Amino acid sequence: DSSMELGYQFLCHILPSFRSLLVLNSALLCLALGVFIYRYVPKQYLWLAVILIFLNPEKNIYGNLVGIRNGLVVTLFLLSYILVEKRKWFPFFIITFLLSTIHRSVLLFLPIAYFLGMSKPMTRRETIVWSIGSVILLGVGMSTLVDTVSFLIDNEYFERYEGYLEGNLTRGWLLTVTSIVLLVSFMVYLYKNRKRLTKGDNSILRMGMWYSVTSFLGSLAMRAAYFYDLFFIASVIKIVADKKVDISLRIALLVLVIAMCSYSMFYVWMGKSWWNHGIYHSILGSW
Numbered sequence: 001d002s003s004m005e006l007g008y009q010f011l012c013h014i015l016p017s018f019r020s021l022l023v024l025n026s027a028l029l030c031l032a033l034g035v036f037i038y039r040y041v042p043k044q045y046l047w048l049a050v051i052l053i054f055l056n057p058e059k060n061i062y063g064n065l066v067g068i069r070n071g072l073v074v075t076l077f078l079l080s081y082i083l084v085e086k087r088k089w090f091p092f093f094i095i096t097f098l099l100s101t102i103h104r105s106v107l108l109f110l111p112i113a114y115f116l117g118m119s120k121p122m123t124r125r126e127t128i129v130w131s132i133g134s135v136i137l138l139g140v141g142m143s144t145l146v147d148t149v150s151f152l153i154d155n156e157y158f159e160r161y162e163g164y165l166e167g168n169l170t171r172g173w174l175l176t177v178t179s180i181v182l183l184v185s186f187m188v189y190l191y192k193n194r195k196r197l198t199k200g201d202n203s204i205l206r207m208g209m210w211y212s213v214t215s216f217l218g219s220l221a222m223r224a225a226y227f228y229d230l231f232f233i234a235s236v237i238k239i240v241a242d243k244k245v246d247i248s249l250r251i252a253l254l255v256l257v258i259a260m261c262s263y264s265m266f267y268v269w270m271g272k273s274w275w276n277h278g279i280y281h282s283i284l285g286s287w
Helices: 006-012 016-038 043-055 057-066 068-079 082-084 091-100 108-114 124-140 142-148 159-166 174-191 199-217 220-240 245-270
Strands: none
Touching: 006 016, 006 068, 006 091, 016 043, 016 057, 016 068, 016 199, 016 220, 043 057, 043 124, 043 142, 043 220, 043 245, 057 068, 057 124, 057 220, 057 245, 068 082, 068 091, 068 108, 068 220, 082 091, 082 108, 082 199, 091 108, 108 220, 124 174, 174 199, 174 220, 174 245, 199 220
């Protein structure tokens, strides 16, 4: 009884059929993707957003459609992210509470998104804090970190996530190095261009940095990616679209990201023994 999400029960109760729940989940996913991209991706780079979403289907499509409760909270979080950007803490707190009645994982990921998604310009002190925090998280190791914060998950609300935290907490060195490069790229771009970036740019890029940091969290990174992957995509496109950045650096970043996403999709996701989808159909072809 302690693990029942009452909001999801109520939603299932008021909907006339399970099919209507699937339709609602799909509609919210389409709406969230459209609104988020329209708001945070330059129009002339919509093609790049489509390609990167295509190369991250397990995070942006399959994860939200297969895991219905997860899809509902992730899409509603994306639709309400404007509250984080504008620092409207009270309505965001209400939304977080309501979404926690559908899937309690939001209590792990939404509060930290509000805390980190600040829209003010990056300062030297904040850059130092990000650097030190990232090094500590990478160096200490997730197993030690779990022991330190075990009191947060040793209760009826978070017990289901102990498996994510205590499972395989290692990560391939290739993806780790790539995440470090991306983190440094986002941080340097944020700091060097702090006087001309908009509030939305500052907020999104900070979330892109946080997405890179979550890759150090071992198995928990999989769950975090569902919430934060679109911020990573938007951050990459913002830098690639910035004509004031040297074109060789923009091309290098784009090639690195496409290579990383392709490796993650075709080798890590589709290449494992537990892959149980016959064909991946999309407007870009069938695989």
